[in-house]
Amino acid sequence: MHNKFLDxxxxxxxxxxxxxxxALATLHYNELARHWVPNASIEKAKLWLSKHLNHEELxxxxxxxxxxxxxxxxxxxxxxxxxxxxAPWLGSLVVDPAFRSLKVGEYLxxxxxxxxxxxxxxxxxxxxxxxxxxxxxxxxxxxxxxKEPYLGHSVTVMEVLL
Numbered sequence: 001m002h003n004k005f006l007d008x009x010x011x012x013x014x015x016x017x018x019x020x021x022x023a024l025a026t027l028h029y030n031e032l033a034r035h036w037v038p039n040a041s042i043e044k045a046k047l048w049l050s051k052h053l054n055h056e057e058l059x060x061x062x063x064x065x066x067x068x069x070x071x072x073x074x075x076x077x078x079x080x081x082x083x084x085x086x087a088p089w090l091g092s093l094v095v096d097p098a099f100r101s102l103k104v105g106e107y108l109x110x111x112x113x114x115x116x117x118x119x120x121x122x123x124x125x126x127x128x129x130x131x132x133x134x135x136x137x138x139x140x141x142x143x144x145x146x147k148e149p150y151l152g153h154s155v156t157v158m159e160v161l162l
Contacts, residue, residue, distance in 0.1 A: 005102050009071075011111055014061040015053040020070040024063065025049055027070070031094045036129040037151055052077075058088060058119070062111050064095070064104050071096045074108035076115055080127055082148050084157065088116055090126040106140060117162045124162060127155040134158060 014021070025045035033040035052061040052075055059077035063070050072095035080089035090112050095104045116124045126142070127150065128134055134144055134156045142158040149155075 003103050006104070006107050008066060009104065009107060010065045010068075011108075012063050012065060013055060014049065014063050014073070015055050017063055017065070017070075018053060020063060020065075021046055021049050023070050024061075024073050027096060028073070028092060028094055031097070032092065032129075036153060060115070061092070062108060062115070064108055066099065071099045072104045072108055074105075074112045076112050076119075080125070082127060082150055082155075082157070084125075084148070086123075086125045086157075086159070088119070088121055088124060090116075090124055093126075109140060113160070113162055122162055123159050125157065125159050127157050129153055129155050131156075 014024070025042050028045045029040060029042045033045060049061065052059045054060045059075055061073050061075040064072040073092060074090060075092040077089050077091055078087045080091045090109065093105060093108060095108075113124055126137065127148070128137065137158050138144070142160045144156055145159050146157045147154050148157055
């Protein structure tokens with residue numbers, strides 16, 4: 001089924017829309033980091049995002065824009081903090097709560113999967129802090145491959161074949 005809302009979404013690399021770093025750092029902090037990352041802050045998120053301003057190398061971040069406002073993002077990076085010999089990783093998938101259930105997350109994941117494939121990888125990995133997320137990712141074709149301790153939490157590690 002065609003999603004008319006997604007036709008209105010523009011995806012850009014963060015490197016091409018740096019003016020949205022503060023808004024994205026705030027979204028990341030409010031929806032993810034403050035719940036899971038010790039000593040998280042918007043300033044730390046801004047610094048972290050500033051390392052994702054790449055086009056042809058990792059890490060990079062894709063930004064979903066609606067009416068030229070950032071409503072979500074997803075990153076692709078070599079490592080997502082775990083000491084596992086897997087690469088690369090989907091990370092920091094976050095969608096503004098006002099735009100959830102509109103398939104923006106799936107759109108960002110598919111776009112990151114395409115980028116991953118274009119970089120020559122055949123698998124993509126992720127870690128999920130939230131215990132409810134593996135069920136959602138499984139519906140999207142991801143497979144749970146283990147649990148790992150990370151930042152004081154047990155996270156679920158998943159992979160998907162490209």
